[in-house]
Every structure is written in structure tokens, then in C-alpha cells.
Amino acid sequence: MEGARDVNVIKLDEEFFAEFYDELQEMGMDKNQLRRCIQCGMCAGGCPMALAGLEYFIKRIVHASILGLKEIFLDDSSVWGCQSCNRCVEVCPMDVRPYELIQAIRRVCFREYAMPSNTIDGLRNYYEQGHAVIMKGYEERRQKVGLDPVPPTTIGNEELRKKFQEVMKATALAEVAPFPLE
Amino acid sequence: MKRIGLFLGCNIPLRRPDIEYSMRYILKEFGVEVVDLEGATCCPAFGTMPSVDLVGWCVGAAWNMAIAEEKGVDMITGCGSCYGSLNEARYHMEKHPEIKEKVNEILAKGGKKYEGKVKVWNVYNYLYEVIGLDAIKEKVKYPLNEMVLGIQVGCHNLWPSKAHTSNDDDVFHPKRLKEVCEALGGKAPEYSTMLDCCGMGALGSLAKEKSWNLFLNKVEKMRAEINPELLVTGCSSCLLRFDNDQAQMKKEGLIDWEVPAVHVAQLVALCLGAEPEKAVGLAEVPIEGIVEKIRGGK
Numbered sequence: 001m002e003g004a005r006d007v008n009v010i011k012l013d014e015e016f017f018a019e020f021y022d023e024l025q026e027m028g029m030d031k032n033q034l035r036r037c038i039q040c041g042m043c044a045g046g047c048p049m050a051l052a053g054l055e056y057f058i059k060r061i062v063h064a065s066i067l068g069l070k071e072i073f074l075d076d077s078s079v080w081g082c083q084s085c086n087r088c089v090e091v092c093p094m095d096v097r098p099y100e101l102i103q104a105i106r107r108v109c110f111r112e113y114a115m116p117s118n119t120i121d122g123l124r125n126y127y128e129q130g131h132a133v134i135m136k137g138y139e140e141r142r143q144k145v146g147l148d149p150v151p152p153t154t155i156g157n158e159e160l161r162k163k164f165q166e167v168m169k170a171t172a173l174a175e176v177a178p179f180p181l182e
Numbered sequence: 183m184k185r186i187g188l189f190l191g192c193n194i195p196l197r198r199p200d201i202e203y204s205m206r207y208i209l210k211e212f213g214v215e216v217v218d219l220e221g222a223t224c225c226p227a228f229g230t231m232p233s234v235d236l237v238g239w240c241v242g243a244a245w246n247m248a249i250a251e252e253k254g255v256d257m258i259t260g261c262g263s264c265y266g267s268l269n270e271a272r273y274h275m276e277k278h279p280e281i282k283e284k285v286n287e288i289l290a291k292g293g294k295k296y297e298g299k300v301k302v303w304n305v306y307n308y309l310y311e312v313i314g315l316d317a318i319k320e321k322v323k324y325p326l327n328e329m330v331l332g333i334q335v336g337c338h339n340l341w342p343s344k345a346h347t348s349n350d351d352d353v354f355h356p357k358r359l360k361e362v363c364e365a366l367g368g369k370a371p372e373y374s375t376m377l378d379c380c381g382m383g384a385l386g387s388l389a390k391e392k393s394w395n396l397f398l399n400k401v402e403k404m405r406a407e408i409n410p411e412l413l414v415t416g417c418s419s420c421l422l423r424f425d426n427d428q429a430q431m432k433k434e435g436l437i438d439w440e441v442p443a444v445h446v447a448q449l450v451a452l453c454l455g456a457e458p459e460k461a462v463g464l465a466e467v468p469i470e471g472i473v474e475k476i477r478g479g480k
Contacts, residue, residue, distance in 0.1 A: 028236040048379035051399075052392040081388040083379050084228040084266065085337035090353065099342070106233040118387045119229055126230045126242075130223035131192045138196040145203045145460045151195035152218040160221030167245060167292035172235035 017068040020108075024065065029104035036094040037062045043088035043098050054078045058088045058098050065101055074114045079105050111176055124179050130154030130164055184312070185215040187250040189257040189302070191264040192224050194418050198426075200464040201260050201418050204451035205305065207461065209258075211321060211454050212313045219249045219257070225267035229384050232267065236274065240285045243271030244296035248289060256301040258308050260447050262417030263383070266338030266345075268302045273345035304339050305447045306416050307348040310358045318365040323455040324476050325367030331449075332401070332410030332441065333370045334424060335359050336417030337379055359416045359446060366453045370414070373407040375400040380415075382423035394431060397423050405439065412472050413443035421445045429466035442469040452476050 021031040043058045044050045050057035056064065056078035064072045073079055079102050088098040109115055122132040130153060139149035150156035154164055169181050186209065194201045209216050226232065226242035247268065250257045259265050275282040276298060286295055309318060340346075340353040350356040354377065360370040381396030401424075404410065415421045424443035431437050444452070444462055451461040458473045 046377065048381065048385060048396060051378070052381070052385055052389065052396055054385075054389065054392070077388060080229070080233075081385045083337065083381075083383045083385050084232075084263070085379050086266065086270075086341035087337060087377075087379075090341040090343060097342075103228075103232055103236075107235060110234055115233075116388060119233065122227065123230045123234065126224050126226055131196065132224045132227040132230045133192040133196065135197045138199070141197070141464060142195070142199045142202075145200045145463045146457075147199050147203055151190055151199075151202075152220045152222075153190055153195065154221055154223050155196075157221050163292040163294075164221065164223055164245060167241060167288055167294070168238075170288045170291050171231075171238035171241050173231070173238055176234060 020065070020068045020070040023070070023108045024101070024104045027104040027107035029101050033096060034062070034065060034101060037066060037096045038094055039063060040093065042091045042093060045091070046087045048083045048085060049078060049081055052081070054081050058082075058102070061105070062096065062098055062101060065105065070108070073105050073109055074112055077116055079109070080116050080119065113178060120178050123177070127165065127168055127173065127177070127181060130161055183213060183215050185217055185255050186303070186308070187217045187219045187253060187255040187257040189219060189222060189246060189250070189259040189264060189268070191259060191261040191418070192227070193422060194260055198418060198421065198445075198464055200460065200462055201421070201445045201447055203460045204445065204447040204456065205258070205260055207451045207456045208447060208454060212317065217253050217255050219246065219253070222246045222249055225261075225264040227263055228267060229387075237281055237284050237288075239267070240271045240275050240281055241288050243268050244275065244285045244289055245292070245294060247272065247300045247302070248294040248296045250300045251297055256303060258303045258305065260305050260418050260445060262304070262336035262338035263419050265302060265304045265417075269345045269347070270342070272298070272300075272302065301347050303348060304416065305445075306339075306359045306362050309362050309446075309450065311348055315361060315365040318362065318450070322366055322453050324453050326363075326453065326476065327367055329368050329412060329475070330408060330410050331363050331368045331370045332373070332404045332408060332413045333359050333363060333376070334380060334413060334415040334417070334420050335376070336415060336420045339416050359414070362446060363414060363449070366449065371408045373404045375403045380420045380423040382419045382427070386423075394427065394436070397427065398431070398437070401441070405441070410441060412449075413441050414449050415443065415445050418445055426466050432467070440467050442467045442472050444469070
């Protein structure tokens with residue numbers, strides 16, 4: 001048996017909380033909003049992350065955030081499995097808006113380059129073509145169902161695509177993109 | 183004449199353009215002019231700009247909504263993720279004028295301005311509220327003759343309700359998609375897993391097997407309870423899971439059953455008389471039997 005001295009104790013003082021709270025605040029999640037959570041579990045009831053069996057589903061993510069445990073999210077990828085379904089926002093009796101927390105955590109992790117590689121691929125496609133998801137062979141599929149081979153989006157319109165990229169270069173993407181914005 | 187801006191997104195024009203064909207077809211049939219939104223982009227999808235920066239997300243969404251505003255039209259999308267991302271960004275900008283102001287400073291670099299006038303519709307809400315169930319009933323050429331449908335509304339179409347300008351009255355007991363299906367002559371019984379997530383989306387990329395299990399749990403319960411002949415989704419991402427991924431699960435021997443699946447726009451198109459090769463021409467779970475039944479139904 002290990003003695004009490006070996007128990008991992010987290011010192012829960014304001015100084016400990018401050019850093020992660022400040023970062024979350026900067027990324028769109030107010031700490032007072034976060035601290036309204038009473039851990040009732042309404043959010044977890046229908047959370048796809050919980051139903052799918054991810055270790056950190058919404059209730060645990062809110063809990064860990066209240067405790068300022070940023071390291072968890074740098075090591076564990078559960079927040080990137082959130083389906084953005086917003087059911088948690090709909091049912092939360094304290095109006096914590098848990099999905100807004102997920103997004104804020106992702107933004108904090110993104111700035112530490114702690115995100116799955118497919119996130120980078122989607123973002124690069126979005127910047128370069130204007131579409132996050134591009135499946136090869138779309139021209140043939142479109143023609144098969146009687147449509148023009150190229151849709152009227154940025155993918156077939158270089159002039160507007162360039163303008164779109166100029167706009168995106170003026171966002172936070174310019175500072176944090178893990179690829180060059182050419 | 184009614185006009186509406188067709189917001190395509192990514193999966194509809196590039197992977198399942200049979201949904202795009204169907205949307206164009208039904209809008210035209212109902213006397214609505216379809217306005218193309220040239221230079222529109224991805225909504226942006228939740229795993230892209232929304233996960234990077236709040237203002238950046240709003241910039242991406244406002245780029246698209248500004249195109250519709252330039253043309254003086256509202257927008258319609260068949261994709262739940264687009265519906266959610268655009269509406270949530272619109273809501274953030276409406277609630278926080280300082281975000282909207284920053285967004286417009288940035289948009290100006292591309293010669294665009296977002297005013298906040300545009301309304302973003304999904305297909306079944308537009309059919310329900312703007313076209314109307316009676317007009318749908320009148321136009322039906324091939325009624326469904328009480329075919330049993332397993333309906334999948336789609337999370338983003340319902341929640342967060344505060345961000346949506348058009349929605350079911352009770353977002354935990356949705357009726358609108360059901361009533362649109364009934365206007366086509368179908369039956370859409372409730373089942374216990376109706377509101378469960380289909381598993382498509384970020385979870386599919388992060389943990390494929392776990393996300394497939396969500397679909398299997400949902401549909402196997404649905405089959406046991408209501409035994410549908412056809413699955414009908416209100417969202418194109420759900421359709422990718424219900425059709426394309428279902429076909430893959432069959433191929434891999436995970437399931438020994440098949441239930442064809444369509445997006446609600448495709449079902450309306452079939453019932454109105456669209457050519458099946460175009461309206462459901464890219465379905466992967468065999469759908470010929472259902473098409474034959476629908477077209478032979480009258």
C-alpha cells in the first residue's frame with residue numbers, strides 16, 4: 001500500500017487556474033460561464049462522445065477545464081472527436097454552453113500544435129481551394145447526374161478564390177496556420 | 183417569383199451532386215428561382231476555422247452570407263453542418279456587434295460586406311414553411327403509398343435552437359421532416375433512437391470504429407422497432423453515413439442487411455417525377471427496387 005504522501009495532489013488555487021482560464025477567455029469561453037457548471041450530467045446523457053466511448057466526453061471535459069487541467073487536452077484527443085451536435089448546449093440547465101468550451105479548448109490546443117493531422121489537411125484544403133473536403137472525381141460524378149462538371153464555388157473561380165485567400169490571410173490563420181499561406 | 187441562393191458546401195457538390203441535382207429540381211418544380219452563389223466556399227466546417235478562431239470562423243461564414251446579400255436572396259443548404267456553422271456564426275455576430283465589426287474590417291480586403299440580413303434555410307424547413315405541405319401534396323406525381331420510412335433529422339438541423347431562425351417547435355420531438363414525408367404519402371413512425379447522432383463528422387475521422395458503432399446502434403434499433411423500407415435524412419452528412427458508409431459496412435461484412443437511403447430533397451424529387459438516374463444516381467446501397475416501387479406506385 002502506498003501512503004497518503006504519494007497521492008497526486010493538485011493545488012487548486014487561483015494562480016493554478018489563471019493560465020488556462022485566461023487562454024480559454026481569449027479563445028471565446030468566459031470563465032464565469034464555465035464555472036456555472038454543477039456537474040449534473042445532462043450534457044453527457046446524449047453526448048455522442050460519451051455514447052461512442054471516448055475517455056473524455058463533455059461532462060468530464062467541462063470538469064477538467066474547471067480544474068484548469070490544460071495538460072489533459074494536449075495529451076488526449078477527445079475534444080477533436082466532438083460532433084458539434086450542440087445537444088449539450090440545448091439541454092444545459094446552467095447555460096454553460098459546453099460546445100463553446102470545446103471550440104475554445106481546440107483553439108488553445110491549435111496554438112500548441114496539439115491537433116490531429118486530418119484537421120490540418122482540412123484547413124489547408126479550405127484555404128487553398130475554399131473547400132475543406134474535396135473528393136477526387138467530382139467532375140465525372142457531377143456530369144453523371146446532369147450538372148456542370150465544376151460547381152459555381154471558389155474551386156472553379158480563381159479570381160474569387162484569390163480574394164477569399166486575401167481575406168483569410170487577414171484572420172488569425174496568418175499567425176497560427178501550420179502551413180504557408182501562399 | 184420566389185428566389186433563393188443555393189449554398190452548396192463541400193460534400194453535396196463534390197461527393198453527392200445527386201443531392202444538388204435534386205435540390206435544383208424540386209425548387210424549380212415549386213416555382214422558386216435558384217440563384218447560384220458564385221465564389222462561395224465551405225461553410226466553414228466545424229473542424230476548420232471554428233476550431234482555430236472565433237472571428238476567423240465568422241469571417242468565413244460571413245464571406246458566404248455576403249454573397250447571398252449581394253444578390254438579395256436568402257440561402258438554402260442541404261447539409262446540416264453548413265446549416266449549423268452558418269447559423270451559429272450569424273448568431274455570434276448578431277449577439278456581439280464587436281465581432282461583426284471586426285469581420286467587416288477583414289472582409290473589406292476582399293471587397294465584401296456582411297450586413298446580417300440573410301436567413302439560412304435547410305431543405306425540409308424551407309419546404310415546410312415556405313412551400314407548404316399542401317403545395318407538396320398537389321405536386322406529387324408518384325405518392326409513396328404508405329411506404330415506411332426511417333427518418334433521420336440530423337443534430338445540426340435542431341440544435342442549438344437559439345441560433346436557428348426556422349426550426350421545429352419542440353426540438354426533442356421534431357415533426358417537420360416527418361410531416362414533409364407524410365405529404366409525399368409515406369409513413370414515418372417514431373423510434374427510440376431517432377435523435378441519436380449518426381456518427382458522421384469529426385468522430386468518424388478520430389475513431390472510425392466507435393463512430394460506426396453509433397450508426398449501427400441507431401439503425402439496428404430502428405429496424406427492430408419500425409422496419410423501414412427506406413431511410414430518409416434531413417442532412418447530407420447523415421446521408422454519407424446512412425448510404426455510403428452503410429454500403430462499406432456491408433462490404434466489410436459488419437452487417438448482413440441493407441436499407442437504401444436518400445436525402446429528403448432526393449425523395450421529394452423522386453415523388454415529383456425527377457429522373458432517378460439523376461436524383462439518386464450516386465446511391466451506393468442498391469436503390470433500384472425502391473425507385474421501381476415509387477414510380478410504379480400510381
